[in-house]
Amino acid sequence: MAEKFPEKYNHREVEPKWEKKWEESGIYKAIDFDEKPKKYILFEFPYPSGERLHLGHAFSFTGTDILARFYRMKGFNVLCPIGWDAFGLPAENYAIKTGINPAIATAENIINSQKQAKRWGLSVDWNREISTTDPQYYKWTQWIFLQWYKKGLAEKKEMPINWCPACKIGLANEEVIGGNCERCGAEVSRRTIKQWVVKITAYADRLIEGLKNTDFIEKVKASQINWIGRSEGAEIKFEIRNPKSEIVVFTTRPDTLYGATFMVLSPEHELVKNIRDEKVKKYIETARKKSDLERTELNKEKTGVFSGLYAINPATGEEIPVWISDFVLSSYGTGAIMAVPAHDQRDFAFAKKFGLPIVPVIVPEGKWNFDEKAYTEVNEGMTVNSPEWEGIKPSEAIKKALEWMEKKAIGRKSVSYHLRDWIFSRQHYWGEPIPIVYCEKCGEVPVPEDQLPVELPEVEKYKPTDSGESPLASVSDWVNTKCSKCGGPAKRETDTMPNWAGSDWYYLAYPLADKLEVQSSQGNLFLDNLELLKYWLPVDIYLGGDEHNTLHLLYSRFTYLFLRDIGAVPQEIPEPYYKRLSHGVILGKDGQRMSKSRGNVINPDEAVEAFGADSLRMYLLFMGPFDYTMVWNQENLEGCFRFLKRVWNLFTGSNQSEVDDQILLRKLNQTIKKVGEDIEEIKFNTAVAALMELLNEMCNVECTIKTLKTFLLLLAPFAPHLTEELWEKLGNKFSIHQQSWPEYNPELIAEEVAVIAIQINGKLRGTTEVQSAKIRDQKEIERIAKENDKVKKYLKGQEIKRIVYVPGRLINFVV
């Protein structure tokens, strides 16, 4: 019998007590090369901002923590780490406002965030904590960049970028909010400047193919594939006689070549640069001034200008005019198109506006008015006016057209991608310096690897300079350096890396965390530790938000594939993440996204103070499916608090019995099965419900000590503090979180009696209880069912045409 402990459930006492003990005892340590099977469970590391960690963090971290605790109990060597993605704009903006060095503000925020995370009862391995702003960390972020550089995947290039005229800096796409600068709100325009670019497009196909080595949920795979946007088609050459030149276009519809009645070049196209015509020059000038937003928002009304050039349609041999319009993008395909207004809606709109001819080369099966709309169907209709591929389906004509073009050497198969190369420069201060110097003699020179890291110097002003350069440009001590090749004077690159750079490889840093601190300048973090990486990789379960399903996931997968190509990560492991799960979003109680301006922000720390971390954890998981968008409801949180109080009171009471209650034993075994399966399937809400059901039954009877212990074990991942306390009070040794997950007895799960539904024509008319042993005996069930009074009533005077019996479930009489 357990001792009596009649005091009230006091989370304020219980929770900090155990958090301290867990920290001192280090029970959540992940062990390198342990014999137990490993499980690498990862949540997206947070950004430690002045706002502290928010409810969304508490939610996703808790979900991850349930998995970590569960798999630990299941006998796995679990790695569940935490770190800080600490470079980035918020810290820099804060520095601009206050003049406080971002390094100091960030360090402070990290301390506060650590306190929060610990207070939530997360079972992370704090020995492996990392921060992207630590020079020993970003040394390797820079090293990866140098490897790209060596392999020709990183280069400095003239690129059109988003430009904020007020802040005088280039902005990444993610820093442009609705066409305006995220920082100052000014309207963003386009500007071409020299930028570091990483050729992620070289990996486009492999990033698609690699998905088959993962177990990502469908929507994640879909978003990756969508973003890459692979499309197959053809490149076709169009000759220009005067002046002699040619235009190459990319098209997915080579079958419509006979219908190409004009061509369109993007304003940035090479050929356009030599045209002297005033109207053309003017058009190009206005196009340049337009922001991306304007260019795409004006999609209703097409603009354009005739170039004065004519090209030869290689199929018809006819001359067709070449136009210039900004609806053709310079960054996709070849920056030029053949326009087939009869079979492309955009070309159609352009032709209508400028009175260009529309020539159908595919006839639909039904009626079609080519004066109203383009016909774009590929799998229906028949080609016409196309001597080389006449009278066949467009999809077949595509193949024939390709063959014909290849034979005639005017075109070939080609693939295009929506994916663009990755602009890697930022004119910000608070980021990793790009390890390149510019020597007067030798030109662009990479910093030798043994001189890494190139440390970020302190600056006085965090705003960019008037020239649009990074604030680093003004630190002359730092900028002026020596060339590693010739020893002559050189200047450092002053652009820094984007926020993605540090998060590209952080999942590799956790297994290597202790190596980060002690590495020598000669050693190589990756190459020297391949075996360790091989032990821990891949990440078994990666939990994150939908907002990172495309870019972060793509960039980090690309980084991994690249590192694998150069042998820096294990060859045996093709992808960094095996399973990717996305968590949902919690809205404020008004059903709106939480934001300071709306005043609907729920502070997780307040909830923890009022009801305890365990209550909050239970509630976050119980509120709905883990990947749903859900609305915060304080009353439901209190319901979970009540549940924990009832648990406490049950254990406080002295209603223990010596003998197992058979009904309870069955429920207990069913619950062991259910909770375990639900956790594995990320159905936390129903796992919690099952625990509540079990508690309800336990409250109605006297329980054995064994039952009580088992219940605690099942609850342990969800309410780690409470269960640890009660575990101790039952007289057990520390810690409940080092116990094994309970096993269930399959024989005890089966119900003794089955309730069988009786249907007439599929409508429920009654139920009957049958001994489980008899459920296979259809004759017997039929007999019992027919004796049911209600059934008798319905069957009276009816002829039974058919009887459907589902063993143990229902019997249906068809009359």
Add this chain to the structure above:
RNA sequence: GCCCGAGUGGCGGAAUUGGUAUACGCGCAGCACUUAAAAUGCUGUGACCUAAACAGUCGUGCCGGUUCGACCCCGGCCUCGGGCACCA
């Protein structure tokens, strides 16, 4: 426009993937304890019909289909949420 996801009581959501719709929780109502309230415990709670119980009818966004049987599968819509978008 394209690609995902979702529509179930007063509310959040369950439903062994074709087999008794609404588990669990919240809310609400009643009762017990209390001088009273809070807390706690117990009972009830889809709608309609009925004095009530029984019985019955309806019921998972809408219309139709398949099936002995459909929240679940098929066809056609509607609404909401998220992402992408002049990508040739």
